[in-house]
Amino acid sequence: MNRAINRLKLVFIGIFAIAGIAIWTYHLMWVWPGQRCEAHGGWWDWHTRTCATPVPLQMLTGRPGAQKITPQNPEVQQAPSQLAPGQTPR
Incomplete structure (x- = not known):
């Protein structure tokens, strides 16, 4: 028995x-490097x-980047009016 x-x-x-x-290997190889990467803004x-x-x-x-809808940007505001009558924007 002993x-x-x-x-x-x-x-x-x-x-x-x-x-x-x-567990230590998992943290050393994947978790901690991932946290360091995301802390610096990486993926x-x-x-x-x-x-x-x-x-x-x-x-x-x-x-160019996305344009904001403002009175100084009339072409952005007119985009929905170019739809056919009865058509709804997606």
Whole structure:
């Protein structure tokens, strides 16, 4: 009976050690780098463990940014009136 208790004790200590190492490895490799990346304003991809810099869509396409509807911007205000009669904007 004493051998069984000692063996069971070693099994549980081994499982505990493996679980502890797995948790520390997970945090060291994925959680903490992701938190550092997001704290600096980056995008964290946990599949490839890559910290990417967000790029505005206007930089990729070369299009101007969104225009606000103001009295100084009449072409933006007239856009809904170009719809056919009876057609609703989407």
